[in-house]
Amino acid sequence: MLKRRNLESQFNIWSISSFIIIMFVLIPNANILLNIFEPANENWNHIKEYLLQDYIINSTILVLFTGIFSILIGLIPAWLITQYEFPFRNFFKWALILPLAIPPYIGAYTYNGLLNYTGVIQTSLRNYLGINVNPTYFDIMNIKGAIFIYTIFLFPYVFIITRSFLAKQSASLVEASRTLGRSSFETFRYVVLPISRTAIVAGTSLVVLEVLNDYGVVKYFGITTFSTAIFKTWFGMGDLNSAVRLSALLMVFVSGFLLIEKFSRGAKRFSYSTTKIRPLSRIKLSGVKAFLVSTFCSLIFAIGFLIPTLQLLHWSWLSYAKILNIDFFIFSFNSIFVALFASILIIIISIIVANTVRISDSIFSKIYSKVAILGYSIPGAVIAVGILLFFLGLDRLIYSGRLVLTSTILMLIFAYIIRFLAIGYNSVESGFDKVGKSFFEASRTLGVGITKTFFKVDLPMIKPAVISGFLLVLIEVLKELPLTLILRPFNFDTLATKAFEYASDEMIHEAAISSIIIILICGLAIYGIHKLSARKGSKNVN
Amino acid sequence: MxxxxxxxxxxxxxxxxxxxxxxxxxxxxxxxxxxxxxxxxxxxxxxxxxxxxxxxxxxxxxxxxxxxxxxxxxxxxxxxxxxxxxxxxxxxxxxxxxxxxxxxxxxxxxxxxxxxxxxxxxxxxxxxxxxxxxxRGRVVVYARNRVNPLEINTYEDLTAAKWNDKILVRSSSNIYNQSLLASLIATEGEEYARAWAEGVLNNMARTPKGNDRAQATAVAAGTGDLAIMNTYYIGKMLNSSNPEEVKVGKQVGVRFLDETHINxxxxxxxxxxxxxxxxxxxxxxxxxxxxxxxxxxxxxxxxxxxxxxxSALLKSWGEFETQDINLTKLGEFNQKAVEIFNEIGWQ
Missing domain, CATH: 3.40.190.10 (Periplasmic binding protein-like II)
Structure with a gap:
């Protein structure tokens, strides 16, 4: 009897902390979203009449084409790497993730600086060859250019998820297809494509959410989308109500996209009859084919990482004497510190909530898992003001007349948690999914408490998922811009805000050093994730 | 752990x-x-x-x-x-x-x-x-080799037919454009300002994009002949760490207009x-x-x-006469300016 009560109380610690966490995530957002029920104002009619159509068209075009191209250049190399052996294959396995280290807004500044009239390409043509090209050929500051930028810096989401799926799950089906005499292309078209659908959708959803949320690229290129519109109505017109209305529309847009996919997939589902994970035997390519495949991967790597990085290094070289000083260590320290701190908290919270959801079967746990990933689909600006209001409210409760919590680093970190909890949560959840519940149940049957079971049994098993989740969050926080800009404390600069400040002052060269440091740190984190997955998979998947 | x-x-x-x-x-x-x-x-x-x-x-x-x-x-x-x-x-x-x-x-x-x-x-x-x-002044920057600056004296001149397809300016979401239009609403009235904005829109060499520097660069590149921009960007270009940008800065001239809009x-x-x-x-x-x-x-x-x-550089651009309004007006007419831009379709 005593034992049983003990177990229950332990269970309550997990579910109570989850409940509190979920409330903290929910309240600031709900606070803002309630604005939708207020009556529409004059501004809203103006927006509806003159602007809304543009927002919808532009956002749709961006999402649609970025989605399609990301699938193409994410899935094809993922498939090539799984299926074939070719020169530098092991390098591309992780190098094709590296474009994620470059925040799209920095990529946009870099490519525009590279291609415009004063950029290295046109000036070389002009100064050395005497060719004056029509500058519009090199103009990327339009919707096509934005699609290019988003695709080349976000496709790795599709690449990572589909590659890891194909590496682990495709062996038996693909080998059956080969045995039955299908060509490589037919195997790809009729086997690989359908079975990877869920993975493709998961990766593409991340790309789509990033595109819809991005503010830097579209602002710079002068394209009006939902995210620029939300900033403009809120801060430019001072109209919170209409801004929230736009965000709500955006969320409808996102959910609609996900629902359509779900329905069109219908009952088609591909699960595996066996739990045994086995790598696909790779076909060795040689000669022209090997050359073509390597070149294809090199090209993606060059455009997505190498070229922009070299350009930024060159600019850093031109400007370092003017701006590099001790302050850069402080910015770097700030960036790394908040990123580490937020990532650790996010992972701990993810573990608490995911474990509660896994253990309990109640309707609440289903809701928890939805709320945990809510922040990722809400525009950064909306989260920012939701959190500001929430902290102001807290401060009024604590001590009137002075801001105690507001404008502290706590507020910023809290914002990161809401925004990026989804990424940490998804990693941890997938870790739990792989492990299943049987070990947990065995341990519980043997009379061990939930908490002890967690530390002794579950945690060691999900450790790789926890660490890669941690690194993914770290990368995102380092790159984050809108929340940091709006919510940071006094005298607080990060690498991202510094890069943005210089860039928005039209000082692209001066922005290069901060950008390079961001890319370096994120690149290291990516390499870490790669090493980790290579180690954990070394026994069966390579 | x-x-x-x-x-x-x-x-x-x-x-x-x-x-x-x-x-x-x-x-x-x-x-x-x-x-x-x-x-x-x-x-x-x-x-x-x-x-x-x-x-x-x-x-x-x-x-x-x-x-x-x-x-x-x-x-x-x-x-x-x-x-x-x-x-x-x-x-x-x-x-x-x-x-x-x-x-x-x-x-x-x-x-x-x-x-x-x-x-x-x-x-x-x-x-x-x-x-x-x-x-700072919001002025016209022109291509030294193609444009005689004496041909352009007022903001209204920007709407003349001879500049069709020649004008470069950034998007209307930019506050400097909003304040410029607000100043015209304040001095000349709403209808005048709307007609002016439509006239500029008709004369644009391309849809508005990029920042102020990009407009000067486009003038140097020959996309258009005149750019509407703030004075200090020319100073920044002339002192840029990119030698090509310095070249652009030298290819363009600064033209103050009658009653220059200042901010x-x-x-x-x-x-x-x-x-x-x-x-x-x-x-x-x-x-x-x-x-x-x-x-x-x-x-x-x-x-x-x-x-x-x-500074010496700014003095080299010459003296200028400013709009005779209190700058408070820029704020008062901002909302109206934004509405006009949206309604006429200046992106």
Whole structure:
């Protein structure tokens, strides 16, 4: 009897902390979203009449084409790497993730600086060859250019998820297809494509959410989308109500996209009859084919990482004497510190909530898992003001007349948690999914408490998922811009805000050093994730 | 492992909170320490500004805490923070924004003779709730090899048929364009301003894109002949670390128009400032002749204090005559300007 009560109380610690966490995530957002029920104002009619159509068209075009191209250049190399052996294959396995280290807004500044009239390409043509090209050929500051930028810096989401799926799950089906005499292309078209659908959708959803949320690229290129519109109505017109209305529309847009996919997939589902994970035997390519495949991967790597990085290094070289000083260590320290701190908290919270959801079967746990990933689909600006209001409210409760919590680093970190909890949560959840519940149940049957079971049994098993989740969050926080800009404390600069400040002052060269440091740190984190997955998979998947 | 992680996190957290200047309030509250500080929300983020603020700290012993951000976001933040705001001062790079802060009841009168003496009346708010720090003109930049600058004398000339397909200007979401149109609404009326904007729209060489520098570059590249832009960007291009940009800067000329539209970077005192005396000291310091020279030059702008001369580069562009309006009007007509842009389809 005593034992049983003990177990229950332990269970309550997990579910109570989850409940509190979920409330903290929910309240600031709900606070803002309630604005939708207020009556529409004059501004809203103006927006509806003159602007809304543009927002919808532009956002749709961006999402649609970025989605399609990301699938193409994410899935094809993922498939090539799984299926074939070719020169530098092991390098591309992780190098094709590296474009994620470059925040799209920095990529946009870099490519525009590279291609415009004063950029290295046109000036070389002009100064050395005497060719004056029509500058519009090199103009990327339009919707096509934005699609290019988003695709080349976000496709790795599709690449990572589909590659890891194909590496682990495709062996038996693909080998059956080969045995039955299908060509490589037919195997790809009729086997690989359908079975990877869920993975493709998961990766593409991340790309789509990033595109819809991005503010830097579209602002710079002068394209009006939902995210620029939300900033403009809120801060430019001072109209919170209409801004929230736009965000709500955006969320409808996102959910609609996900629902359509779900329905069109219908009952088609591909699960595996066996739990045994086995790598696909790779076909060795040689000669022209090997050359073509390597070149294809090199090209993606060059455009997505190498070229922009070299350009930024060159600019850093031109400007370092003017701006590099001790302050850069402080910015770097700030960036790394908040990123580490937020990532650790996010992972701990993810573990608490995911474990509660896994253990309990109640309707609440289903809701928890939805709320945990809510922040990722809400525009950064909306989260920012939701959190500001929430902290102001807290401060009024604590001590009137002075801001105690507001404008502290706590507020910023809290914002990161809401925004990026989804990424940490998804990693941890997938870790739990792989492990299943049987070990947990065995341990519980043997009379061990939930908490002890967690530390002794579950945690060691999900450790790789926890660490890669941690690194993914770290990368995102380092790159984050809108929340940091709006919510940071006094005298607080990060690498991202510094890069943005210089860039928005039209000082692209001066922005290069901060950008390079961001890319370096994120690149290291990516390499870490790669090493980790290579180690954990070394026994069966390579 | 988790426990030690947690303890580490907690230790780091406490360390950070106590070392964050913004939390000074918290510890003052605990220990009753006296405040020798002033809190500045600013849209300017030039490295030289930090230098100047350091000089102020050394001179007065008053610590300056800085929060940088977009003007609109900072205003919204002060608004939301209400009576308990940390902000004592607000600096924005546009008079329209300062007026918006004033209209929202976020500012109060700067009670200082020194400031009144330093800055002329047309560069201050009618109720002295804000004052200009630096001045810039929104001018026409032309291709030296193709355009005779004498052919263009007024903003209205930009709508003439001969400039069809020749004009470059950035998007209407940019506040400088909004303020330019607002100034035309103020001086010539709404219908005139609408017709003017439509005329410019018809003459554009391409749909608006890029920043002000991109417009000058497009002139050099031959996409168009005239660009509407702020004076200081030419200064920045001539001093760029990219030699190609310097070349562009040299290929274009600056043309001041009759009644040149000017705008300012300015500073306002917040209504609920906790360090009002220190804040006024900082405004006095920044409008003083000595600081003005440094502050304006950092961004190739004209000093707001008339006793200070503009830099040699700016003087080389020549003298100009400014629009005869109080800059408060830029804020009053901002909303109208935005609506006109949206309605005529100037992106």
């Amino acid at each position: 988790k426990k030690s992680l947690f303890i580490l996190a907690l230790a780091v957290l406490v360390g950070t909170v106590s070392s964050t200047p913004a939390s000074a309030g918290f510890f003052d509250f605990l220990f009753g320490k006296d405040n020798g500080e002033v809190n500045l929300y600013t849209n300017r983020h030039y490295d030289t500004d930090a230098e100047l603020l350091k000089q102020f700290e050394e001179k007065t012993g008053i610590k300056v805490n800085v929060l940088k951000g977009g003007s609109d976001e900072l205003i919204e933040r002060i608004n939301r923070e209400g009576e308990s705001t940390n902000a004592d001062l607000l600096i924005t790079a546009d008079a329209g924004r300062l007026h918006r802060a004033k209209a929202a009841g976020l500012l109060q009168t700067i009670d200082s003779e020194t400031v009144l003496n330093n800055i002329p009346a047309n560069l201050r708010d009618e109720d002295n709730q804000w004052t200009a720090l630096t001045v 300012v970077s300015g500073i306002g005192l917040t209504k609920h400032a906790k360090n009002k005396d220190n804040a006024i000291k900082l405004i006095e310091f920044l409008t003083d002749a000595q600081a003005q020279e440094f502050f304006a030059e950092a961004n190739y702008e004209y000093p707001a204090n008339p006793s200070v001369e503009a």
